[in-house]
Each structure stands twice: as structure tokens, then as C-alpha cells.
Amino acid sequence: MTGRLARRSWEGTPGFRRLIPARPPRRAGSAVAVAGGPAHRARSAGPGPSGALLPDLVGMGLQSAQEAARGAGFANLISHDALGRGRREILDRSWRVCGQSPAPGRWARDSPVDLGAVRLGERSPADD
Known part of the structure; x- marks a missing residue:
């Protein structure tokens, strides 16, 4: 099957992941407001080697920020258009x-890290 019918048949298949808008995490039971959707859970690191220090990534280029987060030990990275226009961050260097x-x-380390980004030259929602 092709087209719409084939896509629908995949939806019931185990392992199928529907692409949905990114939802930012929240910190240990509290909501953190980041443009792009409702909050989801990030886990505070308890004692032991499981925790990692997430650096301040705001103001960095998207690609550099992703590399810094990966370098700190975070692999579950999500990014979204902070202006809510639904644009894809195709060229990370342009954001x-x-x-x-x-x-x-x-x-x-397994906490999701959500990065809200704007294209270079655009004002961020935080600037308003």
C-alpha cells in the first residue's frame, strides 16, 4: 500500500513513533516555562555518578549548544522554533x-534537554 493508507497501517506497529511537537521538561515537580508546549519531566540527579552538570546554553548557536550538551553527557536533545512558527531547524548553524x-x-543524564531557538538575526521571545 502507498500514500495515506500505508501511513495509517504503520501507526499500530510496535516501535512506530509519531512525530509530535517537542515538549520542554520540568524540574523535579515544578513547571518550567519554555515556549513550545507543555512541560514534561526531567529528573534531578541524586547522589551518585548518574548526574551530569548541564551548562547554560542560552545565547549559543544551536549546533554549539547541542555539542556542549552531548559533551556534558546528555543524549536526549530536542529543539524547537521558539517563536512557535513550527519551522524545522534544518541547518543548526543558522539558529x-x-x-x-x-x-x-x-x-x-537521561533527562530530556529542550532547546528553544530562533534564526540568526531574529529577536527571541525573551527579548520582548
């Missing part, structure tokens, strides 16, 4: 991070 969730600090 600047203007918001992050969770906030800088110690987090479990």
Missing part, C-alpha cells in the same frame, strides 16, 4: 538558542 529546559544545573 541561536534563546531558551533551555531544564535550567543549568545537575540533572540525570
Whole structure:
């Protein structure tokens, strides 16, 4: 099958992942406001080697911020258009991070890191 019918048949298949808008995490039971959708959970790092220090990524280029987060030990990275226009960040070098969730600090390495970005030359929502 092709077209619409084939796509629908995949939806019930185990392992199928529907692409949905990114949702920013929240910190240990509190909501963190980052443009792009409702918050989801990030886990505070408890004692032990599971935690990693997430740096402040705001103001960095999107590609540099992703590399810094990966270098700190975070692999679950999500990015979204902070202006809510639904644009895809195809060329990471053309985007600047203007918001992050969770906030800088110690987090479990498997916590999702959401980066809100705007194209270079655009004003971020935080500037308003």
C-alpha cells in the first residue's frame, strides 16, 4: 500500500513513533516555562555518578549548544522554533538558542534537554 493508507497501517506497529511537537521538561515537580508546549519531566540527579552538570546554553548557536550538551553527557536533545512558527531547524548553524529546559544545573543524564531557538538575526521571545 502507498500514500495515506500505508501511513495509517504503520501507526499500530510496535516501535512506530509519531512525530509530535517537542515538549520542554520540568524540574523535579515544578513547571518550567519554555515556549513550545507543555512541560514534561526531567529528573534531578541524586547522589551518585548518574548526574551530569548541564551548562547554560542560552545565547549559543544551536549546533554549539547541542555539542556542549552531548559533551556534558546528555543524549536526549530536542529543539524547537521558539517563536512557535513550527519551522524545522534544518541547518543548526543558522539558529541561536534563546531558551533551555531544564535550567543549568545537575540533572540525570537521561533527562530530556529542550532547546528553544530562533534564526540568526531574529529577536527571541525573551527579548520582548
